[in-house]
Amino acid sequence: MLWISTQDKHSLINVKEVTVNGKKIKGFVSGSSLDEWSKDLGKYESNERALEVLNEIFMKTEEINGISATFAMPKK
Numbered sequence: 618m619l620w621i622s623t624q625d626k627h628s629l630i631n632v633k634e635v636t637v638n639g640k641k642i643k644g645f646v647s648g649s650s651l652d653e654w655s656k657d658l659g660k661y662e663s664n665e666r667a668l669e670v671l672n673e674i675f676m677k678t679e680e681i682n683g684i685s686a687t688f689a690m691p692k693k
Contacts (some may be wrong), residue, residue: 619678624659624690632658635674637667642690659690666693 621644622629632644635658642658661667670691677688 618685619674620685620687621658621674622687622689623656624692626689628656630656630658635671637664637671639664640667642667642670661693 619632619635620629621632621635630644630646633647634645636643636645636655640663641660643655644658645655647654659667659670661670673691674688678686680686
């Protein structure tokens with residue numbers, strides 16, 4: 618289970634998948650096969666920075682080793 622606090626700190630989301638789309642990072646949430654939606658988690662100055670943040674999320678989940686993880690999206 619991965620909980621992410623959005624960059625603007627207005628939402629805490631339990632995400633199933635995290636994707637980089639240009640400068641944005643999106644979190645996907647699915648309740649069932651028919652009910653799926655996404656939310657912008659953060660926007661960064663470049664695609665390269667967004668990919669760095671994605672790697673930070675990956676490293677955090679690796680640290681936890683399968684247990685529930687939390688991650689706060691960085692401001693920059």
